[in-house]
Amino acid sequence: MRPPTPVQRKSELAAALGRFRHALIGIGAFTAAINLLQLTGPLFMLEVYDRVIPGRSVPTLVGIGILALVMFGFQGILDVVRGRVLVRIAGSVDEAMSGRIFDLAAKLPLKALTPAAFQPVHDLDRIRSFMSTVGPAAFFDLPWMPFYLGICFAFHPLIGAAASVGGLLLIAITILTEFRSRAPARDAAAISEGRMGLAEASRRNAEAVQAMGMAGRLSARWNEHNRRHLAAQQRVADIAGTMSTLSRILRMVLQSLVLAIGAWLVINQQATAGIIIASSILTSRALAPVEVVLAHWRSFIAARQSWRRLNGLLAAVPADRPRMELPHPSASVTVESVAVMPPGANRIVTQGVTFQLKAGQGLGVIGPSASGKSSLVRAIVGVWPTVQGKIRIDGAAIDQWTPESLGPHMGYLPQDMELFGGTVAENIARFTPDASSDSIIAAARAASVHDLILGLPQGYETQVGDSGRNLSAGQRQRVGLARALYGDPFLVVLDEPNSNLDREGDEALTKAILGVRARGGIVIVVAHRPAALAGVDMVLVMLNGQQQAFGPKEAVLQPQPAGQVPGQNQAPAAAYAPAARMVTPMTVRAAPRPQENTK
Template identity: 35%
Template sequence: MQFRSKSAKSTMTARRETRPALDAPTLIREARFTFVRGLTWAGIVSGFINVLQLTVPLFMLQVHDRVINSQSIDTLKLLLIIAVGAIILYGILDFIRAMTFQEMAKSLLRRLNLPAIAAAMSVSMEKGSTPGTQVLRDLADLRTFINGNTIGAPLEALWSPIFLGVMFALHPFYGLAGVIGVIMLIGLSLLGDLLSRRITKEASDANLRNIADIGSAIPHAEAIEGMGMMPALAMRWRAAQHHTTELLDISNARGKGMYSLTRSLRYGLQVGVLAMGAALVIKGETSPGAMIGGTVIMGRLLLPFDNVTRDWRGWVNALSAWRRIRDILEQRQSEREVAPTPRCEGPLVVDNLVYAVSGNNVPVLKGISFDINPGEILGIIGPSAAGKSTLSRVLIGAAKPTAGGVYLDGHSTYLWERGSFGDMVGYLPQSVSLLNGTIRENIGRMRDADPRKVIDAARAAGVHEMIGRLPLGYDTPIGSGRYTLSGGQKQRIALARALYGWPRLLVLDEPNANLDAEGEASLIRAIRAASENGAMVVLIAHRQSIMRYAHKLLVLQEGRVKQFGERTDVVQALSDPGTDVKSLPDSNRKYVANGGKLENGGAA
């Protein structure tokens, strides 16, 4: 059995990358500063680039007016040397500007990547939405936009007064034609934006909804296929796609129509300037070289505005991506402690806990209070929709309490810095999911884990031998399109992940739902070992066999604590004739009816 570990250098880099992020306002402010600073530097470089772009028209003007008239080869050589030098300098500065955009994109994404993804994951846990993949797309779109050619067009247009100045110097009519052309192109750009903005936003929102709907269905492909739901879903998706396509077609038609109009206008203006120059030459008011140079400069003057009309959608999409990133960061303010908290040994205290889902006025948990001491096992029972799984999520800090709080050794589990909190807590959710990676990486919580700790956790969960029989042992890749595990195997590996590092708080939601007798025996041994090691264990289960090892029982009903105390006391209280236990699941009801004994006669 071999383990592949990362180098010390990569580990140090990973630690630097996972340092706690700044609060959202500071992060957004620094991101804006990075963008503005890079754009300012690129704009300054663009000024020199625009000056150098006058090389070709001025070279043409000088050759036509000086070289041809003087028949001087020496003058032509000198002009050629100057022009070649200017073109080489232009290429160097253009490369520097491209590298500026690349560095700006890298710096911006380095600041936003981790905080935005972490914020998206937090929001998805609290609101039940799935913005994580959208944030990744938005970050990629932002990087592509900054690295692309679209961002440079407004900078080119910003320095248009240089070309206007040269045109006025050639002849006032040239300058006046340039001003009129710029005003017309700007007006058409604004008109195009006005005509397409609303429909483009609707199309973008509809497309995002379609992607989210299809993405949310992928994990349930087996149920969809098994129950013949695919034709109905396909019809719904096709109708939604048709609607989105219609909106996109309207938006594209308007955008392309406006771009065709502006391009035709640009070419028409160039023809007009050439005709005007010819008339001025005939009247003797300007030279033939000025006529040619003015026409070329006119085309160069209008080109950035033409590109802005063509690329405005890229700016709109980039702005939308930035707003979504900003909103997700602002929704999830950095409320958690920045400094890691050392490992502690104290009790778990739940104090008047209230939790309501965002947008819902009816709390799921209503004034819950209890405590657990180190080494104790708490069993939580109750009917479906009583709030048991929600309570488990709040206990581990995955959801923010609406009121009250959950405190581990006096520290709020929600405000705890997540890296050090992970060393304290193990969690097995009701819906077991393993990440793409090897079994070793999953058990080691995707860290550069100590192989001995991974094996210890696997032995504690009773899966060491099972893993050894897999194709590559602990290095067997699992996840999408990789080695397929059964439900029981997934649950036992997820249990090993929860036990990794012997956490002080272990929260297990339906840990024996997919286990056979052997797997449940291993689970019970793991729970008892964790308890004997001083861990606090919270068990949520419907199957009664595991509750015999609980020291305390908590009965939840409609989000409230119906009973809490020592296991024997709670069982006795629920066994009284006047106590209503009909709301409990069948297995829990039998457990209470038997006086805390198993159906096979085992003592509780």
């Protein structure tokens, strides 16, 4: 799925920058003062050559020298202040957008958008870095170019014409640089994205890469990506470097040309010697912003690409709008004819699922692989959208809640569970800043993992490492279960929670499920192993993305009659048997599919 092009309305980045419009106006005022003070050098040289030298007046030289030093001092102070203000505006924009960018990066995998999750962060860094250089200051100086050319015309039309032609040639070089570098820069950005994606995938799958001897082949792919990336970067650098050198040579030729024209005018008594030097300085100053822009053109292109890409992603993943706070859920979870399509896909993987659970009930979702179980629970917890039907908690559709308001009442243990870098306690508490020790320990006890945590080197203060690498797979899963139970959430969804658990872990899981039900919560468990269903009272059978049976566990699953091979009975629901066999050697009895059930 490709992000949409930036919308015509004011983007979030533009709005963030617009908050500092008064500072930008101040920079404009500083730029005006700096450019007026830039006349100090030409005027000083004009006075020296036209007044001091012909008059041999040392006091005049000392006076104008002191005045020039004061003016140069003011110019330097204003230039430093302007640069520092630009750096602080860049930092403030970054600070204003950082939370939104992190939220965007976290949601990109849920939207199946192509950029890597770290790309928005890199884009914001690139924008901030460019805004902190002298490049933006040069753009503020560009509008003053006609002012200097006008003074050159005041000295003499020939001097003004020469300077104007040079300026037009530099502007033409800038435009040519833009057109020639646009496609290579775009290619370099796309190749860089694929290159970093390969590196991240290799890092996350380091064990499989090493065990199956894939390192060499992946290294060859990396080298190919890297070769193409370097080639694209070299094309951009060659274009920018060539144009920058051309502009520098042109400026030097132009200065010499202005000196020659000035000398000719002096010979013909149409100008003074001071005008020769002053005109050369003014011409150089008029063209300096264009040269600075060309020198920073690569950074400008990179920042512009990041700006456009970031605006497109921000438009594709809008911020959560404020919603009215709803009462804490406590009664029911209803699934109404739900159909689910994975983000970025064009095929429905789960459809026609309808059931209701009330407080204190536990549901086991069973079925063969690719039957839509995980897709269904991802929709129930709100990480995947539904393309049809509604999922309601206490009658309110889940899109009426924000993740922040519903999150404390939701516990989720995903199939591919990872922890975050930090302590065990921080992970269990979901990184809540003011989490109490009692609430953390209560969640650990509910998951029967308290004693296991105490056995770790630093107990609850043990650092789990990136993705929880300092813990075993079983320990990570049990800590993840404690995280799901933190704060006694009303709805707890566990996707294959016992895939890495031993017998003791299975018993702890059953105890946790029964504990949630006992306090009036609802548990939904996706299972392949029978131990995970010990604590539930309802069963949903999924097959080929569709609901096949739903009802009390005893009604949906029954022991296979003696001497009969599972799946060969003649019951009308015999087609459901393959799904049931994934869990237990029982077949499925035909059962009604009620829209609602009671305990």
